[in-house]
Amino acid sequence: MLDTTVTIDCVRVVLWGARRRGVDAVPLLAGAGVPPSLLDAEGARVPADRFAVLVRAVCVALDDEFLGLADDAVRPGTFAMMCRTAIHCPDLGAALRRAGSFYALFPGAPRGWLSRDPAEPEARWEFSVHMPPRSGPFIELCLLGITLRLASWAIGRRLRPSLVELAHSRAAAVADHRFVLGERIRYERARPALVIGAADLAAPIVRDEHDLRSLLTGSPAGLLAGLRPAVATSERVRHILDRDIAGGVPAAHEVAARLNMSPQTLRRHLRAEGVSFREIRDRVLRDAAVSALADGGWSVAEVAEHLGFSEASAFQRAFKRWAGTTPGAYRSARCSPPPCAGGARGEHRATAAEHVEAPTLTRPPA
Incomplete structure (x- = not known):
């Protein structure tokens, strides 16, 4: 059975963004059914559904899908609109390129782009985003984890990158990194990235607007709380x-x-x-x-x-x-x-x- 809990490290980072904007964390925790005492308990975990409630509450309170972690807010609905523009692409590579172009329109959003050396069989899906030291590992987990989950859903099978690169050190990794991203991770790289094979980039998008409506219910909080690998x-x-x-x-x-x-x-x-x-x-x-x-x-x-x-x-x-x-x-x-x-x-x-x-x-x- 897959674990359906989220590490307390992730809860702390979500609340860090709220506190940074001057929002009281206690009512947010109470509304999500998360005891405040857990914040001081090392190794504690909270149910994924409660974490999703907390993420949605922070998103609403801040009017920011990026949860107050960046200097500029990303208005709620941005993620859903990106998905609606990318779902009509013929294959995964085209969908990633369109997603990157879409988010480039918003100042506070992470920058993502697909780079490929014509002589190489693989391409890199890279992110450039401001990451405060305490929240960097969590931001990387979210960006890459949601990308993997969304891409796997779009092509109808699990996307397995040949390599995952993270900007932070191995010592700073949060507990869920390997569970979500796999074992092939390199730390202290220039920026977070997924190395994706040519066959995966050419995989056709098999989902449509009807499928997307179900996926977007409660997203991106639902996707964030459910960062678990697709069924093997x-x-x-x-x-x-x-x-x-x-x-x-x-x-x-x-x-x-x-x-x-x-x-x-x-x-x-x-x-x-x-x-x-x-x-x-x-x-x-x-x-x-x-x-x-x-x-x-x-x-x-x-x-x-x-x-x-x-x-x-x-x-x-x-x-x-x-x-x-x-x-x-x-x-x-x-x-x-x-x-x-x-x-x-x-x-x-x-x-x-x-x-x-x-x-x-x-x-x-x-």
Whole structure:
């Protein structure tokens, strides 16, 4: 389960902007249901929904989407209008360029631009913004985190930059940096930036105005409070296989089509997460087989048929490969679900999808 809390460091920075403008923080905290005593508790966290309420309250109180962190205010509604101008672009690269051009019209807004060396396969999405020392790490987290979340939403899959660059030092990082931005981070760079591959920049925008209306509800506060990575591709694959397991799992190209990507792109994303389609499929089949065999109401032949095997002998060979024993021997021993073949190495490569409840076969009505 993903964490749905926000570090108290982020709360302090949001209130710093309010205090800077002379706004009393206590009523803002009370309205959001955040006890003021938490501000002095190191390592404390607050629920993301309460943080979103606090951010919206500060935004309204200051009439500033940038929460009083810059010298000039960014009027509420600026972010929504930027999204409406960028959503009609053909691909992610064009959308980023349009977003940068849009924000350049507003004095208090961060400056963002896409730079690319024609000889290089990647481009840099960079920000230039005044960052007070105490709030710099939080501002970088917001700018890059919201960019990643919005871009991932726009192209219908998780955007994974090849590198993230931050201007502050590693020691100054707030607790959520690696969780939101990933592990490939370089500190003390000239300015915050995302390094994005050419294939990702060419990814088509798959969302429309109708989708955008739902996303913008409560934004940008809602996006800011929900800075969590999009669901991993491996987990999305597992959910599809779990749902459609009766009668045989879908092939890789069928799953790719449901995820609006090519089979090659699906393989690339799974490889980046340290798992293959076959490994996920085997885990789903293994878990469903174990569940059915432990239930006792299924014969081995019935389990094989409902899992899509052409004959019981093929299922028995596959089960022995997964579990190291035959279905009959497993049922007799009533052992706990065994690990997939591959031992510790296979378990190490498992993703968050492993924590999904095991699929259950349902016997069709007679």
